[in-house]
Amino acid sequence: MDVLTEVRVLTMRELKKWYRSPFLLVFTLVQPVLWMGLFGKAFNLTGFLRIPNEILDQLPPAATSQIASVFNSILTRFFGRADIDYFSYISLGMLSITVLFTSMSSGMGIAWDRRLGFLNKLLAAPIWRGSIIVSKVLATVVRSVLQASLLLLLALALGARFNPLLPLGPLIAVAALCILAVGLSSFSIAVGLRLKSWESQAAVMNLLNLPLMFASNALYPVSLMPPWLQTIALANPISYAVDAVRQTLLLGQAANTAILITDMAAVSLFAAFFTAVGTYLAGTTLKKT
């Protein structure tokens, strides 16, 4: 019971710090919205395969349907369904990217707590050391999922169209994002525990954020990538969370249960690994010599 109290008060501290600074909330949303808007509207990948009407009018109907079936099979191969527009595709990818950016910054909090002496005060209290980590992870999960939901609403307002796999689809998508947030924030906190200064922590996270985004299927399908990049993308946990969200919210009837299970298993495995590492480091690093 005591542990629950500790985790609750520490989580509430994190969340209060977050929602009391609206600037922070807006700022963390700006980047994904920019990516979504700029990439989604400018690099309209699915739009390349759309034939202008004046050309369609000049073609015989048989040719038109032939071209259409070729293009549709290409679209299906890359995007899972032929009638998907790129903006919807990328905006669902951006949900995981919001989780990525938010979670990766959570280790900075522990570096700051150390620097400000707050960590020492926590360590002098009779609390379970894991509470310090668990509360940061929990707060990050709540923040990430709320921000992702806001982003989803923004995407809908900007014209995205989804085909959710009802009734469980949205729930599974949220679960995938939560698990991803657990894994990434545990990783970030583990780094924060080792690196000690928030400057080096920020440097590491900035170094990782963009490569993790670009080397995933968040912006474009993995099958469009060269083989070496495909290997990286398939090792990237972001890809699995993104795919789980697309399977459940975008593909509708075309969703593949086996793939969805693989996605969820991969994200869970990643999260379990880094949670274990984070908890272990909390035990050793926070127990000073």
Added chain:
Amino acid sequence: MKAVEVEGLVKRFGQLVAVDNVSFTVEEGELFGFLGPNGAGKTTTINILTTLIRPTSGKAFVAGYDVSKQPSKVRQAVGLVPQEITVDDDLTGRENLMLQAGLYHLTHEQARKTIAELLELVGLSEVADKRVETYSGGMRKRLDLAAGLIHRPRILFLDEPTLGLDVATRAAIWSYIKRLRSEAGVTVFMTTHYMDEADALCDRIAIIDRGRIKAVDKPVNLKNSLGGDVVELEVVDGGRSVAEIVEKISGVKRVAVVDGLYRLTVERGDKALPLIVEALVRNDVKVQRIMLKTPTLDEVFLEYTGRKLREEAGSWEESFRRRHVLRRARAV
């Protein structure tokens, strides 16, 4: 039972011996001070006693518990107010205390009652629901003091409680420390590098320098150990006779002449002063200036460590390196 009992405590950080075979005891209810310059090993000692770091060797018992073997018992019994201001700017004063109460597993009812009392004690009831970012430095420190007392600890550790505060705020913090000692009845262990602070607050002082304790006693005893007060005397036309006159007065131990100034070492300056003046007047010596100096802890520190508190004797590099190593070790 002693509140704190330390025997042969040693803490090494690599080559550096931060705490070097330190032994002392703190009585229940006492206000005990660790006085020494930066890098003397004060914070390292506090960190060991509050279980933040482990000693290299030696024994330390706090509230009767072994800091190495029963750290969670020790944590329950002590409160720590670190030298940094550790209250959270984004929360209100009350929320900071609620957070602290949660960390010590107080029930909601207990927490509300205790927090109301503590806010009253440190004089922050009025601003309790304002965010800490609007507080002044002194108010933050007071909130930190209250946070350290939330679970009614038996021993409160204050690390440099007035570091970086202005003179008026320091005096206010002192009065709060005295008040919480008398009202909360807590044993206080504090560190400081301000002489006047140790003098004004502490029942007993340990003078610590480069990891070693040089002396432990009441401030007044430490000062008395210097051999008494000094009376400085300037007369209009000096001469051999002045020294002869004052030497005969009871209580005067030594007379020295420095730059035409007579320096009399006396047992009790307040008692000797009238006698000196009277004897001089009777012998028609015109006194131009007379001054009584009671020894300060500054002089005590000089006496015991062979150097002044503020000036770093030895090489500058050595003391810099020492502080640097300690700071890095502390940041673990």
